[in-house]
Amino acid sequence: MAPSAVEIVNFVEMARESPMRGDGPGMALLMLPFLLCFGLPAAVLGTLCAVLPTLSLADWAGRRGGAGRDAWWRVPVAAGCWAAVVALWPAAAGGGPGTWWWAWLCGTAALSTVALLTRWALSRVRPYRSLLGAGLLSVAAVLGTGSLAYGTGLVDEYAPPRVHASDLAGTWNDGRGGTLRLDPDGRAVAVGTRGDDSEPDPVDRGCEGSGTWRFEPDDNPWLQHVAIDAGGCWPGEWTLGGTAGRPKLNYAYGDPDSPDWYVLTRSR
Template identity: 45%
Template sequence: MWAARPILAAACTLYMAAVLGVEINGFVELAAPAFGPPDAPGAVLLITPFLVCFGGPFALVASLLLVLPTVSAARWAGTRFTGHDAWWWVPVIASVVAAAGTAALGTAWRPGPGPSALVWLTGATLLTAAALVARRTALRGGRVRHVLGWGAVAAVAVFAIGTGVFATGLVPEYRPPRVDAAVLSGSWTDGEGGTLRLAADGTAHAEGLTDHAEAYKDDAEPTAAKYRCSGRGTWSYEAGDPTTWDQRVRIRIKDCHGLGEPYGWRIGGTPDRLELGSEYGEPDAPDWYALTRR
């Protein structure tokens, strides 16, 4: 079981599953509300060979620390409880291992029941698939080329199906709603006690907003009172033609220098639930401080 071929076959399975996951997530992001346009899902097909440099080592480590022990535990359980090695012990053990991992993550991040169930199901599925491939490789020989070949076919198929779904309009691609200054006037909240009032005459009033940009610069928790700001100022709306992605709301509050600067607040959400988003963090993978209409 602990030979090179089963280890490599399991690692290739995990790697191709990660490629498919990134690709599918890219299509999901096309339809999900956001403050900025997502990357094209097809880009993963072009950079897949380069991902080996980063994903390959992680897949090998996971193969050694998770997949092979799962197969060994499944063999032990089958021999111990049924008297023979049976493949269906693999998903049983994988489900237990995934549950333990989900519980550990839940203790640290507390994601909630829905996300926790999704994490458990995803982990159990990936671990089961990789463990079954490793088990089969150990019993019958090479599977590496089959895994890579069928994984590449699956990646192309996902790209073709996803492209067709969006091209035909079966699933609409998300675009921020077109707004104007009159629509934006009113009260906004961050859901954590902070509020923003945009008046029709162009004045703005902030109360307890969080300056995430300043907190990020200081590498500090944004919940600290020093990063809460209040004050009065002005605001304006920029249509940003030709696409709704380019719309901006410029808000200038004297004591809230980091809010929305230098890029302005972006429009997000849906027509019946508008959102304003202020970017902070890494430029290539920003986080967003979001306000919603009250």
């Protein structure tokens, strides 16, 4: 089920606004060896601590209630009880009641799905083969459904808006008092701009200055960028993001493999 979950997450991320292009569902296939090697202990632990107790609780409740083992709907009820207890941890960590609600809902759905699949497999002659077959079918079904949704245009993959240099002229702000003004003549003026104060990066120490800017178009919207030199504040390139009605300028800093982003939004 882990590769299926990775596929679903990657398909959803393809449609969400992001400062950088996602890896896509193919990442699930690349991660498959890792999931099999390092995810197996976690899967065994989850089976012993969650799945089997859920099935045992549902079976016990069915026998006590006279419904027997055919009362499949008792499995989600039992899963909800386990999820309610587990959800107390993120809620107590500072998330509050709202976090508990979402943790309970997601935990109940995930545990119910796995427990019902396990319940079905245990009734088969070869349960392990049945589980493996169901898992492979799940991976294929998610890949096929997601590819069909994007291929037919039912769901659109996110892409940065295509812009012209004239669309970028104006004032941009970071939502924390910092502004960047890009004039039509190519002049750039930064006032109070800064990134995440917790990172020891030059962009985080604050910067004010003036200089120049230029737009570098590209047929691929992910490759179009803006080069800004406002007093040497940001070496490198800014990428485009947001939407056509609300464009954004994104600057990556920190770890190149998992960067933080300083985002400026066009003022209306």
